[in-house]
Amino acid sequence: MRKSTSQQATSQQTGKNATDDFGDKPFQQQAYVSQSDAPGAAAPGSLTPEADLPRWATRAPEGEKLESTQYADRVQHDLSFVKAAPGVAKPDPILVADNITRKFGGVTAVDVQHFEIERHGITALIGPNGAGKTTFFNLMTGFDTPNTGTWEFDGKPLKSESPEQVARMGMVRTFQLTKVMSRLTVMDNMLLGAPVQPGEGMLAALFPARWRKQEEKNREKAERLLKRFLLWKKKDDFAGSLSGGQRKLLEMARALMSDPQLVMLDEPMAGVNPALKQSLLDCIMALRETGTTVLFVEHDMNMVRHIADWVTVMAEGKIVAEGVPKNVMSDQAVIDAYLGARANIDLGDDAALEKLEEEQHE
Numbered sequence: 001m002r003k004s005t006s007q008q009a010t011s012q013q014t015g016k017n018a019t020d021d022f023g024d025k026p027f028q029q030q031a032y033v034s035q036s037d038a039p040g041a042a043a044p045g046s047l048t049p050e051a052d053l054p055r056w057a058t059r060a061p062e063g064e065k066l067e068s069t070q071y072a073d074r075v076q077h078d079l080s081f082v083k084a085a086p087g088v089a090k091p092d093p094i095l096v097a098d099n100i101t102r103k104f105g106g107v108t109a110v111d112v113q114h115f116e117i118e119r120h121g122i123t124a125l126i127g128p129n130g131a132g133k134t135t136f137f138n139l140m141t142g143f144d145t146p147n148t149g150t151w152e153f154d155g156k157p158l159k160s161e162s163p164e165q166v167a168r169m170g171m172v173r174t175f176q177l178t179k180v181m182s183r184l185t186v187m188d189n190m191l192l193g194a195p196v197q198p199g200e201g202m203l204a205a206l207f208p209a210r211w212r213k214q215e216e217k218n219r220e221k222a223e224r225l226l227k228r229f230l231l232w233k234k235k236d237d238f239a240g241s242l243s244g245g246q247r248k249l250l251e252m253a254r255a256l257m258s259d260p261q262l263v264m265l266d267e268p269m270a271g272v273n274p275a276l277k278q279s280l281l282d283c284i285m286a287l288r289e290t291g292t293t294v295l296f297v298e299h300d301m302n303m304v305r306h307i308a309d310w311v312t313v314m315a316e317g318k319i320v321a322e323g324v325p326k327n328v329m330s331d332q333a334v335i336d337a338y339l340g341a342r343a344n345i346d347l348g349d350d351a352a353l354e355k356l357e358e359e360q361h362e
């Protein structure tokens with residue numbers, strides 16, 4: 001069979017068959033080149049055919065996990081060969097949705113023909129207010145039911161699963177308006193996020209030593225996460241006493257108690273003060289480093305540019321554009337339709353972003 005252009009590029013660089021290189025050798029030893037940089041490679045813009053993508057997707061060997069930033073390097077490498085087109089196939093998708101529609105009366109909130117999320121990547125879902133982003137999240141996670149469509153998480157169909165079952169399968173989400181339990185302490189909120197609550201079943205009650213050990217483990221995990229999310233000092237405070245930004249951090253930390261494979265964050269930056277924003281960005285990037293896939297909805301373009309490996313644009317319920325951030329966010333149609341004045345704001349310039357937000361609210 002003819003090699004894909006990406007395989008040719010890698011083979012030319014390493015002198016070996018690219019298929020041998022993916023998967024069974026440590027990433028550091030591999031010499032990857034981007035398709036357009038490779039000597040004799042196809043002209044820029046001629047991308048790998050969709051059918052070839054899964055064959056050469058970089059994956060950790062069975063039963064192993066990659067270390068640290070290798071996930072970012074691999075996912076960005078793989079996605080650099082994917083065509084920037086709505087509904088395009090990805091090399092190693094963890095979530096695949098087909099023909100998803102949701103109508104509210106006469107309004108079609110979601111009408112997604114095909115959508116894939118690349119495993120281990122950070123994907124941003126952007127679009128104007130009312131584009132259908134939150135409804136799409138609700139549908140994928142069992143909080144709402146589509147009129148039509150099918151979707152699979154890690155190869156398993158999800159159509160009739162409840163939110164609890166979806167979470168148990170490894171896909172968890174946070175909400176635009178946080179759903180932390182105000183009258184519980186921060187630590188108790190975290191323990192609620194643990195996958196199995198010790199002592200719940202009759203069987204567990206018969207073996208107290210076992211559930212005590214499990215609870216100890218849950219507390220240790222909660223402690224690690226609360227430290228990472230800068231909330232450790234608040235562990236005994238009621239969640240209701242936290243600021244909006246701290247609640248976002250708590251909700252995200254709680255979602256991680258079940259070691260999810262995919263985390264879906266709905267506007268994680270909304271209402272978070274600039275001082276906490278950087279911590280939040282760091283926490284999300286740290287998630288990718290531990291092998292967790294992230295999908296987030298966000299209006300904060302600063303964040304999207306900083307951390308996304310891939311950007312998907314929704315408008316009027318449909319996926320209208322997809323690609324790597326620098327391409328999508330410089331696409332004139334996307335700028336006209338959505339980014340507008342947000343497009344040229346300097347990276348990291350919170351003051352400029354806040355000024356713009358104020359202007360828009362005037």
Ligand SMILES: Nc1ncnc2c1ncn2[C@@H]1O[C@H](COP(=O)(O)OP(=O)(O)OP(=O)(O)O)[C@@H](O)[C@H]1O
Nearest residue numbers: 104107108109127128129130131132133134135136
């Ligand atoms: N429960 C509902 N009942 C009726 N209409 C709804 C409902 N939920 C969403 N909609 C409508 O569906 C459309 C998509 O809304 P949705 O909240 O998913 O958009 P969004 O992209 O998340 O917007 P935002 O960025 O403002 O959060 C909107 O027209 C909205 O009014």
